[in-house]
Amino acid sequence: MTGERYEADMLHGLSRVGRPLLVRYDLDTIRAMIPRGMIAARPTDMWRWRELLPVRHTADVVSLGEIETPLLAIPSSGGPNALVKDEGRLPTGSFKARGLVMAVSMAKALGVTKIAMPTNGNAGAALAAYASRCGIETIVFCPDDTPEINVREIAAQGARVYRVNGLIDDCGAIVGKGAAEGRWFDFSTLKEPYRIEGKKTMGLELAAQFGWRLPDAIFYPTGGGTGLIGMWKAFDEIEALGWIGPERPKMFAVQASGCAPIVKAFEDGVEHAERWENAHTVAAGIRVPRAVGDFLILRAVRESGGRALAIDDDAIIAAVDGCAREDGLLLCPEGGATLAAYHRALREGMVDPSDRVVLFNCATGLKYPMPEANATLDRHQEIDLGLL
Numbered sequence: 001m002t003g004e005r006y007e008a009d010m011l012h013g014l015s016r017v018g019r020p021l022l023v024r025y026d027l028d029t030i031r032a033m034i035p036r037g038m039i040a041a042r043p044t045d046m047w048r049w050r051e052l053l054p055v056r057h058t059a060d061v062v063s064l065g066e067i068e069t070p071l072l073a074i075p076s077s078g079g080p081n082a083l084v085k086d087e088g089r090l091p092t093g094s095f096k097a098r099g100l101v102m103a104v105s106m107a108k109a110l111g112v113t114k115i116a117m118p119t120n121g122n123a124g125a126a127l128a129a130y131a132s133r134c135g136i137e138t139i140v141f142c143p144d145d146t147p148e149i150n151v152r153e154i155a156a157q158g159a160r161v162y163r164v165n166g167l168i169d170d171c172g173a174i175v176g177k178g179a180a181e182g183r184w185f186d187f188s189t190l191k192e193p194y195r196i197e198g199k200k201t202m203g204l205e206l207a208a209q210f211g212w213r214l215p216d217a218i219f220y221p222t223g224g225g226t227g228l229i230g231m232w233k234a235f236d237e238i239e240a241l242g243w244i245g246p247e248r249p250k251m252f253a254v255q256a257s258g259c260a261p262i263v264k265a266f267e268d269g270v271e272h273a274e275r276w277e278n279a280h281t282v283a284a285g286i287r288v289p290r291a292v293g294d295f296l297i298l299r300a301v302r303e304s305g306g307r308a309l310a311i312d313d314d315a316i317i318a319a320v321d322g323c324a325r326e327d328g329l330l331l332c333p334e335g336g337a338t339l340a341a342y343h344r345a346l347r348e349g350m351v352d353p354s355d356r357v358v359l360f361n362c363a364t365g366l367k368y369p370m371p372e373a374n375a376t377l378d379r380h381q382e383i384d385l386g387l388l
């Protein structure tokens with residue numbers, strides 16, 4: 001962090017040295033004006049945190065109903081102390097809605113008319129939905145093996161979407177080139193400052209839901225890391241407001257073994273991650289070979305006393321299956337990765353069985369391929385009901 005300052009209420013991309021910009025608030029004034037109890041008395045949606053969010057005028061909010069997501073116990077597959085924060089209930093079925101509602105609302109407020117973005121699917125869907133809703137034109141680029149449903153929902157919600165024969169950073173290069181030529185505004189992860197502000201509301205909600213004492217550990221499936229960086233920032237802000245104390249959860253950055261640049265950098269003890277070559281995993285949302293915010297993710301994980309963990313696809317699939325069969329909650333593969341990582345952390349003593357942990361399920365499991373179910377019955381034949 002360079003400590004350089006940039007004007008508020010202006011359109012920004014990366015800093016002059018090519019790093020993400022972080023929004024700062026006048027926390028002393030907020031502290032004097034907004035006691036914790038005032039937040040508790042408001043409706044629980046995302047906008048209850050408005051003093052800690054960048055949108056200044058309610059008229060600029062492009063809402064699709066950003067509810068507070070529930071914390072659900074999964075006692076059979078996760079044990080007595082694991083709670084799933086189920087982000088699949090947000091608009092467009094993923095937590096990308098939190099970031100994109102904020103970034104699009106700010107873009108609208110600042111007069112942007114055309115946006116482009118590289119995506120593994122969910123971010124593009126959320127962008128398309130919010131931008132179409134307020135008349136901003138969008139062009140979305142995704143790897144050609146992005147889940148079919150994601151590509152279609154992006155198109156259905158009014159964006160022009162192109163499949164590119166490469167990975168998300170290859171898509172990002174196309175977006176960057178067009179942005180440099182002045183064709184559109186670049187909405188890549190962390191390349192504009194407001195998405196992270198939306199994502200940080202996950203941390204604010206957790207604080208409120210846990211009665212202003214944070215959980216002991218958070219398992220976060222990490223691609224670009226916006227949510228992890230955002231929550232870490234949120235915790236500092238509400239500590240400055242006197243709403244929580246100095247205690248912090250251990251932050252676990254969970255990646256897939258087939259794409260684990262942050263895990264490698266964590267283990268190597270370095271501050272920046274190298275690009276992960278030949279990235280592959282069933283968990284498309286965390287197939288991010290290179291993250292601009294790598295150093296911010298690594299810093300938060302290290303400061304928190306947490307770890308970065310890589311999980312095999314087999315274990316991811318088994319976790320999704322177990323949670324659905326035993327607890328009736330259909331996780332997305334990335335959410336399954338957090339459950340598998342929690343089991344591993346328990347086995348290896350990184351967390352204690354009595355620790356209260358939060359696992360992030362970032363999208364509805366309904367968006368992802370499911371095991372076949374093709375049993376049939378012929379109603380014209382005698383059916384032995386006892387065999388069913």
Ligand SMILES: *Cc1c(COP(=O)(O)O)cnc(C)c1O
Pocket residue numbers: 094096122123189221222223224225226227228285286332334335362363
């Ligand atoms: C985007 C995404 C992630 C990764 O989130 P980041 O905050 O960018 O690290 C994980 N899971 C799903 C389903 C996603 O769409």
